[in-house]
Amino acid sequence: MSFDRHFLNVDDFQKAARRRLPKIFADYVDGGAFTETTLKRNGADFERIALRQKVLTNLKDPDISTLLNSTRYTLPFGPGPVGYQGLYRRGGDLAIAKAAAKAGVPFVLSTFSIAGPETIARETGVAPQFQLYLDIDPDVNASYLSQCRKAGVDTIFLTVDTAITSVREKDVRNGFRAVDRITPHLAMQFATRPGWTLDMAMGPFPQVEIIKGREADFGKGALAQSGSLAGRLDKNLTWETIRTLRKQWDGKLIIKGISDIKDAAQAAKEDIDGIVLSNHGGRQLDHGLSTISLVAGIRQALGCEKSLYVDSGFRRGSDVIKAIALGADFVLMGRPFTWAVTAKGERGVSKLFQLLKVETETTLQLMGLSSLEELKAEGTSALRFLDKE
Template identity: 45%
Template sequence: MSNVSRAWNIDDLRRMASRNVPKHFFDYLYGGANSETTMQSNRADFARWDLKQKVLVGIQDNTTDLGTGYLGEQHKLPMLLAPIGFAGMHHHHGEIAAGRAAEKAGIAQVLSTFSIASLEEVAQSHRGSLYFQLYMFRKRELTEHMLERCRRAKIGTIFLTVDTPFAPVRERDERNGFRARTSVSPGMLVSMLRHPLWCLGTLANGMPNVGNCRPYPELGKSLMEQAVNLGRMIDASLSWNDIGWLRDRWEGKIVIKGILDADDARRAVDQGIDGIVVSNHGGRQLDPAPSTIDILPEIVQAVGGRTEILMDGGIRRGADVLKALALGATAVLIGRAYIYGLGAGGEKGVARCLELLAGEMRPALNMMGFHTIAELKAAGADALRQNPWFGRSGEAGDQETVRPNRRGGPLTAVN
């Protein structure tokens, strides 16, 4: 565990996590699809927008409120923890630790189907808002059974992820032999043994596996077997017709995650969907695809006011959150950023991540002339200014800058 109070931004947490977590898990978290163009533009395109400063507006101390409502509940921050597969491999009981940090910060957690802790374990571990991320499997009975388990665990909202019908090449994983194999390679074993503290924590309660798969022994016993078999079960032939199937079987809220196109957003609204997540899976699927901050205004224009529009991708700064909200997002999902916190310091690290983002948002919001998120949302895009130099300077922002490694090979994280 690192001393996360020494982290001053998400990049610091990322560096700490990269030292604590075996390489194949860290690379799996960090990386994107193919040339990682989308992953990089998710970050870089935030620079298109500047926050407009307003002075002498008489902001009173202690009146700032970052609270906001989403999916029918009031939350203390306009954020949610995104579903991240294998989060529990970045810290023991990772999903539970993250959920507890989310509860304390007053935000919701979206639990991945591919979590290490089962949905039942996470639901029992905290009293905060918990949503479940669902995949539609070819064996519909499996999806139905997961819905039933959510119901029993009192989860009322599901996020149906629709942007993973096919598995693109993620070069970092290919090199590490991760996700394609059903057993641990010698390289992975070495990388785990190089992190004895991680081994002690993660393996203390036996070999980890995909918690949500435990009731289905036919999917295999080990983490890697289950991950491969479950991944193969995702229904690539899913179509809009299947959304009705889900609606008939789920009385709670349904959010579609992975919308990147205005027409698709309209179709989701026509199907009576409660919310969408404008997402490209953190640049891990179609590459190159539009960055989410770039496509967000188009989607807001198409369906804004008719459904809730959440967004994720590349959020590493409080200002990023403010930009997304000004452009019409109800709230944003935090992805890699909180897992860096988890890898750096477990629950404390996730709490630090949220504290850093909120700590940046508060003064920025005030300097923009607002006390509340509601005021920012009411001002909308008028609260921002398009940077006339965007795209000309070649600057990609300060976080997660990437550069070719010395051998001229694949891009590697700058640590």
Template identity: 65%
Template sequence: MMRQLERRVVNVDDFARLARRRLPRIFADYIEGGAFSETTLARNRVGFDRYALSQRVLRPLADPELSVSPGGRKMDLPFGPGPVGFLGLYRRDGDVSVARSAARHNVPYVMSTFSINGLETITRATGRAPDFQLYLDRDPEVNASYLAACRASGVEQIFLTVDTAITSVRERDVRNGFRSVDRITPALLWQFARRPAWSFEMLRGGFPEVELVAGRPEFGKGALAQAGNLSARLDKDLTWEKLRRLRDDWQGRLIIKGISDPADAERARAEGVDGIVLSNHGGRQLDHGMAAISRVADIRRALGEGPVLYVDSGFRRGSDIVKALALGADFVLMGRPFAWAVATGGEAAVDHLFRLLRAEIGITLQLMGLSSLAELRQEGNLVLPFQA
């Protein structure tokens, strides 16, 4: 099976193509879709084409050294899985599969509040606690329960997502009824019947639930109902004051996810957070926004050199990751590629994704005359604005 996967999948787009063949439309569209006209979604990809890499030759080269240490945490690769909700709907125990693969490649796994597998399950399966992406609920007691679960599992770092207090409209989800249907309807049954491999694997053990809120009647029963209720219950009054309260309640590392303006990055630094994620939520929130990659250098200057700068939104290639690191990012988070990979072939496919991107980064660096990511930073001026 592994050899067949390696022949059929040579890049992230191949994973996306195969995942769509396997998944019911409601879930494939949820992964792929963006807000309204999906202009920001498209700009995230076009943005990478506006930078060119400089090629240096006749230089001594060694095997590429790809390790990084954002915030003092040693990692073998400069990228890893960002938080993606409902991975366990695309492949049973999908969250565990991605987390196990991340552990093998010595990078963190960032678990979403909307994950099917919960903190305890993932920690037990991998032997280490994940990082946790926190959506603040409107009920402080629910938030306190999330933090308590993090402490009990040994979570060291929380990613507070701040760009979804107002939920945008994703028109693909509206058409499919994602987050509005709370049970399996005849139309969904027809979609499931057209994807027998997914249906057999997913339904043989009963339709999944979001483990973090399982058993709480206010969130409903089953992942479809819980998806809608989790979204409806998001705190729509997020402020810097609430960030400070969370900072007081949480003694571990705190990262703000969803900053894309330099003024907000400066404010985050002043508030003393450990880092930020430069993100436009993969083009799923503000339509007609700027490409995430186009903001890296400005955000780095505003943030300074102390806090960690993560970035996500639109990354598909090793060269994309190299550009972000050269412009000042410390680490790249990737969402959709890992969702597509686990949907395509489970844990083995996620391992294959890691290998593909590792190879792309290494080859890109060596063709630039570099042997390490440290050299990429030291050299400077190797990523240049480009216009055809």
């Protein structure tokens, strides 16, 4: 079966990624907090929103470009930040960044990424945007910002919903972040995934580049560093933290991890450029609300002056359309692009961009619309809410 016929949607990439990855890493990417109720709601709640079909309209060639923070991008979606992508496939961070640059969308690099911002900028010719996790050591945070400036990063996403790390039971069972070396049990897992194992054997075991030179504090190798990085997160984040970072960073500043109306209203008052409506893919608060159910309310509280990104649970072009109609400006997808790069490298990521682009354009035109601007003008009138009928 050809590549094009074998991969037709996000689920196909997920299945292929799980076949390739050792269980400890596959479960880390896929898992959620405790009962995974929030994780499940993120996907299920898209089913509660139907799309209006309109015919006999004067359709033009579809235009799904979007203006975001004064920059026009060709697509209204892109890769969300996910840690350790270079551990799932060697060079994974870089492969996604290259595909994103070719697709004309931003690439958001995680603090926990294997490749650092300077490597991404040098290898792709395009500076990444950067998802910042604040460390307990101000000197470490200063080094993060310094590396971002050297790389030409213009936008930082400060993540605020992980100061308290939730329990992901799959990770506990697998020992993720509890092992700092390859144990006999891990070696057995690796042996059942020869493609991944051979890939990792092609060079030194991956390490988080942005903390290079600080191995005494963070450990050596991504397995040890994953636990150290998570254990060193600053747990005392407040609105004053945002104001302090604003003084330290001259570029665009986005708060990632807001999912409460009152928090969004406060964000509207702050000197920031936007927020990401996110529940961290269902990996933090269990029994929380899905992000798609919150878009309209968060937009109203945030106002129209600041950008509204949304992530968590997005898998289809129709999901993107629903978010835009509800008031979002841009959709970030974390797991889907991680699955694509794990399964098929840069080629897989480019294929996923193509599939999601076709889904988004087709959905838009079957609704009788030709552009995202027309969709935004229609707003929620382009939707039908099934639980209200």
